[in-house]
Amino acid sequence: MxxxxxxxxxxxxxxxxxxxxxxxxxxxxxxxxxxxxxxxxxxxxLQQRTCCQHCGLSLPVSQHFCGDCIQQQHYFTKLHALASYTTPYSSLIKELKYGKKLIIAEALGELLSLSILENLNAQQIKSIEYLIAVPLHHKKLRQRGFNQAALIAEAVAKQLSIPVLKDAIQRHKETLPQENLSINKRKKNLHGAFHIHDNVHLQNKHIAIIDDVVTTGATINSLCQSLLKAGVASITVFCISRTDTA
Structure with a gap:
């Protein structure tokens, strides 16, 4: 009462x-x-991007695959990015992560949802059974106080009516910052970084991963490998921004 x-x-x-x-x-x-x-x-x-239709890398003309896809294996079915990592998205993401303006996550999640609805058909969206936010290591989570990908995932879940699978995956390896590492060193850095809890049953499930920024895709691919080992049928990736260079 x-x-x-x-x-x-x-x-x-x-x-x-x-x-x-x-x-x-x-x-x-x-x-x-x-x-x-x-x-x-x-x-x-909400402008259409010319990009690789598989990994989301920005290109002069949209095409099904790009040189990056040929050079390295991606373990997801499709990556859809709302935008490239340029202004105002780069500024908004920094304000969210480092300025702790959490309301920005709601706005970015809403924009991402609208972009998904514009670029994927109803059957593709309906086939997704769970959203999973890229997890932070517990030390980084404690330091920042929140997981920006999880906040964005909650906003997307509300717009698309797809449940978020929480606490299913743990980032149990504290990795080095990825920014200054080569592609091979990034892969080595993230090897075995994610652990799926034993009581989580993902066999034959269709999953969408949510992240704020995807650069080379090393983090996403590492998480995808863990999910596929757990029996996941297919993985789509949704992110706010994809950097223009892999």
């Missing part, structure tokens, strides 16, 4: 605040009709 009254009062207060203090768009800072991102910014941000 008290919880119900509290909830009603909270909603009424928020409604009153919205009347006197209109919400601002996270991108242009203008009034956004109480949306996280205004209509104009949303339209400009």
């Amino acid at each position: 008290l919880n119900s009254i509290y909830t009603q009062l909270k909603h009424k207060l928020l409604h009153l605040l919205e009347q006197f203090i209109p919400a601002q768009c996270l991108i242009c800072q203008l009034a956004s009709d109480n949306k996280l991102i205004c209509k104009d910014c949303k339209s400009s941000l």
